[in-house]
Amino acid sequence: MRLATYNIEWFANLFDGDDNLMLDGAPSARHGVDRYTQGRAIAHVLRRIDADAVMVVEAPNTGRTQRTTRALERFAEEAGLRAREAVSGFPNDTQQEIALLYDPDVLGAVHDARSTPEAPQFDGVFRIDLDIDAREDEVRFSKPPLELAVTTKGGTRLRMIGAHLKSKAPHGAKSRDEITAVSIANRRKQLAQAIWLHRRVAEHAAAGEHVIVMGDLNDGPGLDQYEKLFGHSSVEIVMGGLLNDPNAQSLARPRATSLPSTSRFYNPETKRYFRALLDYVMISHSLMGRQPQWRIWHPFEDGECYQDEEMREALLNASDHFPVTLDFSVA
Known part of the structure; x- marks a missing residue:
């Protein structure tokens, strides 16, 4: 089975208010790329990785007239994808939803949100003391993780969680001190969200379930200066000794010389591109015996992608992130 996670930059901007796909020469939200080019590129990448989900x-x-699942299924039909059915969870107000596109001939997936005293439902409120002042703070997800109950055609059950954690930029802050204070407060909230997510993972692991966490965690060991202040990245907190992802784990190794990345961004100030590892497919120990193989489809770091000019250009035009796939044995 092949699973993939793919952050598709402003996918929403390729659809009108009634979820009709717009493939024309108008600009997409992807800088310097029109909607026709981005849409065709996304379709090419998804066909090429050919994931089961x-x-x-x-x-x-x-939103009021839009539905994530309807838009994705229309796109899948237009692109000729076998992963042609979609499921989503709690909507958010950012126009950046989380959804699973899957092949119904291989597996079934339903939204199955859980709630416990230790880890409330993800569209709710998590109470935790963020700044050690003996008072609980209220934490919410701007993009509630998508909890799925997945069953393969062979009867294997998986608990799958799609996540997009994000530490907000210091909007409104003007001075250096204000920027630092707001950035630290926002990082605290992101780490609290990571704790919330980890607790749900721990509950599933304790129940003996196969757990897979997929998505963009916007963080990783060594990513920024605030990690030294808090001691751990949100990626390390989510994994918490219960999940495995060799790409994430490679960053924690001392003197790592060849570091993976899943994204590429342009800095207009320095006029240079920079790379980051933000996207992960994490699996529980119970799945490590299933011959898991991870792959980052990076146009400049994956040799096959680089040699395939059409795929290389499609990856660059589709998004500022690149897909991560996991192949593993499952009935």
Whole structure:
């Protein structure tokens, strides 16, 4: 079985208010790329990776007249994808939803949100003391993780969670001290969300269930200066000794020389591109005996992608993130 996670930059902007796909020469939200080019590129990448299920991060919007699942299924039909059915969870107000696009001939997936005293439902409120002042703070997800009960055609059950954690930029802060204070407060909230997510993972692991966490965690060991202040990245907290992802684990190794990345961004100030590892497919120990193989479809770091000019260009035009796939044996 092949699973994938793919953050598709502003996928929502390729659809009109009634979820009709717009493939024309108008600009997409992807800098310097029109809607026709981005849409064709996304379709090419998804056909090429040919996953049984894709966790789509920044999926099309759900709103007054829009439905994430309807837009994705229309796109799948247009692109000729075998992963042609979609499921989503709690909508958010960012126009960046989380959804699973999957092949119904291989597996079934339903939204199955859980809630416990230790880890409330993800569209609710998590109470935790963020700043050690003996008072509980209220934490919410701007993009509630998608909890899925997945069953393969062979009867194997998986608990799958799609996530998009994000530490907000210091909007409104003007001075250096204000920027630092707001950035630290926002990082605290992101780490609290990671704790919340980890607790749910721990509950499933304790019940002996196969757990897979997929998505964009916007963080990783060594990513920024605030990690030294808090001691751990949100990625390390989510994994918490219960999940495995060799790409994430490679960053924690001392003197790592060849570091993976899943994204590529342009800095207009320095006029240079920079790379980051933000996207993960994490699996519980119970799945490590299933011959798991991870792959980052990076146009400049994956030799096959680089040699395939059409695929290389499609990856660059589709998004500023690149897909991560996991192949493993499952009935």
